[in-house]
Each structure stands twice: as structure tokens, then as C-alpha cells.
Amino acid sequence: MPRPSDEFHRIKRLPPYVFAEVNRLKAAFRADGMDIIDFGMGNPDMDTPAHIVDKLVETVKRPRTHRYSASRGIPGLRRAQAGYYARRFGVDLNPETEVVATLGSKEGLANLAMAITAPGDVVLTPSPSYPIHPYGFIIAGGALRHIPLPGGVFDPERYLRDIDHACMHTVPAPTAVVVNFPSNPTAQVCDLDFYEALVKLAKRHDIWVLSDLAYAEIYFDEDNPPPSILQAAGAKDIAVEFTSMSKTYSMPGWRMGFAVGNERLIGALSRIKSYLDYGAFTPVQVAAAAALNGPQDCVGEIRAVYKARRDVLVDSFSRAGWEIPSPPATMFAWAPAPEPFRALGSMEFSKMLLREAEVAVAPGIGFGEYGEGFVRLGLVENEQRIRQAARGVKKLLSDPEAAMARHVEAEARAAAE
Incomplete structure (x- = not known):
């Protein structure tokens, strides 16, 4: 019988799933009652047009x-x-x-x-x-x-x-x-x-x-x-x-x-x-x-929703202190981590953002080595929730040193458990 520790050839060629740690924390924080605003997964949230469903x-x-x-x-x-x-x-x-x-x-x-x-x-x-x-x-x-x-x-x-x-x-x-x-x-x-x-x-x-x-x-x-x-x-x-x-x-x-x-x-x-x-x-x-x-009006309507969300995201996060480049297309924004947290790396910044601001993003390192230093935000929350997320970001950026200290302490506790 093969030892349980043996890995299959193709599985060994796949790196650990980078997003798994963020997803685990997201689930745990939600279970504790935190209201996580989730920009992490590119899962469209709008209804499929009625004539297609019909x-x-x-x-x-x-x-x-x-x-x-x-x-x-x-x-x-x-x-x-x-x-x-x-x-x-x-x-x-x-x-x-x-x-x-x-x-x-x-x-x-x-x-x-x-x-x-x-x-x-x-x-x-x-x-x-x-x-x-x-x-x-x-x-x-x-x-x-x-x-x-x-x-x-x-x-x-x-x-x-x-x-x-x-x-x-x-x-x-x-x-x-x-x-x-x-x-x-x-x-x-x-x-x-x-x-x-x-x-x-x-x-x-x-x-x-x-x-x-x-x-x-x-x-x-x-x-x-x-x-x-x-x-x-x-x-x-x-x-x-x-x-x-x-x-x-x-x-x-x-x-x-x-x-x-x-x-x-x-x-x-x-x-x-x-x-x-x-x-x-x-x-x-x-x-x-x-x-x-069939009629293509729905395509333009879906596009308009993403555009409106993009504009609210870029504007509200900028007011909070995080400059996010305005994406010309897709349902994503690709943003460098704010300067006070850049040295942490995209994974640790994503975990801290989740813990401190109740905002989930996808760490850039999960998209390849040249993604380090960035995070991806999906335009999959409505405008009210985007503004709510910006308020959490503003609070985080108001005292970055204290936030980092709390994050280090929380990670140390988690590692000891």
C-alpha cells in the first residue's frame, strides 16, 4: 500500500493554494460574527437576465x-x-x-x-x-x-x-x-x-x-x-x-x-x-x-453596474488614503498595497486587511511571482458595501503602526494554538 504521505506526480507539481489561508481566515471571522466585505473572488453577483432564464x-x-x-x-x-x-x-x-x-x-x-x-x-x-x-x-x-x-x-x-x-x-x-x-x-x-x-x-x-x-x-x-x-x-x-x-x-x-x-x-x-x-x-x-x-441591452446594463462600482471604489478608497489605479476593463482593480504595509508582502497585508478592516481581497502573490506587492479587488459588492469597506480602510490607515502590532500579535497567538 502506498504511504499516505506520498503525493501523486501532477499534484506535486502544483504549489499550495495561496488563497486558502485568506479563505480560512474569512470563514473563521464570519463564524465569529464579523461582517466581511468580500472583494476576493471574481464571482459575479448580478442576476442573469430574465429572458435567458426564461x-x-x-x-x-x-x-x-x-x-x-x-x-x-x-x-x-x-x-x-x-x-x-x-x-x-x-x-x-x-x-x-x-x-x-x-x-x-x-x-x-x-x-x-x-x-x-x-x-x-x-x-x-x-x-x-x-x-x-x-x-x-x-x-x-x-x-x-x-x-x-x-x-x-x-x-x-x-x-x-x-x-x-x-x-x-x-x-x-x-x-x-x-x-x-x-x-x-x-x-x-x-x-x-x-x-x-x-x-x-x-x-x-x-x-x-x-x-x-x-x-x-x-x-x-x-x-x-x-x-x-x-x-x-x-x-x-x-x-x-x-x-x-x-x-x-x-x-x-x-x-x-x-x-x-x-x-x-x-x-x-x-x-x-x-x-x-x-x-x-x-x-x-x-x-x-x-x-x-437576443437583445443585448443587458450587456450594457451589466457593464454600467461594474463601471459605477469601479468609480465608487476608486473615489472612496482614495479619500480613505489608498490610491487604487482606475481599471479600464474587467471586473477587477489591481492595486499596490498602501505604502505603510508594502514591506509586509501581499499575503500578510491581505490577512491584516481582513482582520483590521473586515475587507477581503486576493493577494497578488497568488497570481504569480510578479504579482507580489499588489492585491486584486473584485467589483462584486454593491456601492453601499464598497463605501463601508472604504471606512474600514480609513480606520486601518489612520494608525498603521498600531495595526501592524496587533496583526503580529494575532499571528503569534494563532501560531501558538
Whole structure:
């Protein structure tokens, strides 16, 4: 019998879950009666639009829809996604060969990593980044090279130079690069010129490009909606792109997303999925098609709520003494820890913020080594709760030395127990 302490190979390649400690404290403090204002998890809190829910209810009443579905997605849903790309980006997609429905973008990214990664293959991923971007490839047996993506205004020339440098000086040569704009967690955006240059670079180095466009519709400059990499000339030759309905239509629990683009990559993902699942529940797929084909006013309304929350967060926290850069997109703010607490590191600052201000955030180190010194705040609390959080932050910042002393004492007690 294997010893209980033995770890499985892939599990050993995954680091401890950084957010677990903050989540544990959050649960403990709530159990003690603390009113925790939670900006930590990017879990949309708005209701799914009524016409989408109505279509689900209507469809689920048909017994035939309770059978196994199609792992690639029902034809009507794949056509709806192709229609979305045509309207939004001016990109033509073949629903039969260039579109596959996924169980959220996360599942699609992970299964494509399994499909295209041989043991030891090197993949370039941003740091900081959404965890599935690097760890999907780690689980698949690959190796990583991180491309720094520091906070602040995105510098496309530097980022392209770093990717080019990594392609030339990595052994074995990378097989793919992951990009994510608008970015989770940094909220940075790029323009079409960046994608045009990236496609040329990828072709020169003979690597695939995997683009995560989950926040395509959560942007705050109405004159500059985020582009798709597939708008770049020749992108379909080397690129696949992932989108999600979770944020656009406030459908996170529905687990519906898409991969579109290069036929070979879409074919590989479809083949892997055919062994692993029968697709999302058919009524969910029918309702998702209704969302894509139906009125889009709800998308703008959801975007407006996030924008209003962003503005309240930036303004109220600034008045409290914590300057938070205003994110141009996504449902997140990526903020440097306030100066008095910067030396603590993002994990200890997050724990102190939770204990002293009753405010939960995600420590930046959980998104990769280059996330240290920052925290991520999700726009998932209403405006009243955001202002309440700002009052807690103001109290914390009024006497940082005393707060740090209390935090050290509390941590020492916890360690002794």
C-alpha cells in the first residue's frame, strides 16, 4: 500500500493554494460574527437576465432535452457564437470547424493544454496571471517560462520584446504563448496593433497563440472596445481564442464558454472533449444561444453596474488614503498595497486587511511571482458595501503602526494554538 504521505506526480507539481489561508481566515471571522466585505473572488453577483432564464425554463420542460448533449456544443449554439464574432469583431467563423462550446473558458483552456502539450514542452505565460493559464500546462506535463506583466499602463513593445527574447533563449523552444487582454488580474488592455505584431512574431517563431478574451464586454471606454486577436491578419493560422458568458451575461454558474479560431487547435480540443464530456446540459446551451442571438441591452446594463462600482471604489478608497489605479476593463482593480504595509508582502497585508478592516481581497502573490506587492479587488459588492469597506480602510490607515502590532500579535497567538 502506498504511504499516505506520498503525493501523486501532477499534484506535486502544483504549489499550495495561496488563497486558502485568506479563505480560512474569512470563514473563521464570519463564524465569529464579523461582517466581511468580500472583494476576493471574481464571482459575479448580478442576476442573469430574465429572458435567458426564461428560455432555460422553457427548454428544460421538454423531456428530450434531458438526454446526453453534444460535447462540441449544439449546432445552434455554435452558429450563435459565430454570429457574435461576425457582429462584434467582423470575423467570419465556420461553426462546424472553427467553433467549439466549452464548460466555461477555464475548462477549454485546460483541455486544450492536455491536447497539445507533450511532457517537457515549454509554454510562455504571463505573470501575474489567472491561475489556469500556467497551471493548465503544468497539469498537462509541460514546463513554463513566465513573461512579466507588471501593473500599470500596458507596454506592448516591452511585452513583445520579452516574448521574442524568451522564444530565442528557451530550450526547448516554446510551443505556445498565452495572452490575456483585458487581463485578469491586472485589468490591462491592448489594441489591435499589438495583436498584429504578436501574430507576426508567433509565425516567425512557429508557436501557437492562445488568447483569453473572457472580459471582452466588460470595458469602460465606450469608444475603444477590446479587440479580438482573430481580427489580426493571418491570426487563424496560429491562434485560438477563448470567451466566456460568465461575465458578459452574469452567467458564472452556468459554465458556458467557447474556443474559436484555428481549425487544427479546435479539432484537437474537440477530440479531447469527446472522450471527457457530453457537453453542457442542452437547456443551458439553448439558453446561451438565446443570450447571444437576443437583445443585448443587458450587456450594457451589466457593464454600467461594474463601471459605477469601479468609480465608487476608486473615489472612496482614495479619500480613505489608498490610491487604487482606475481599471479600464474587467471586473477587477489591481492595486499596490498602501505604502505603510508594502514591506509586509501581499499575503500578510491581505490577512491584516481582513482582520483590521473586515475587507477581503486576493493577494497578488497568488497570481504569480510578479504579482507580489499588489492585491486584486473584485467589483462584486454593491456601492453601499464598497463605501463601508472604504471606512474600514480609513480606520486601518489612520494608525498603521498600531495595526501592524496587533496583526503580529494575532499571528503569534494563532501560531501558538
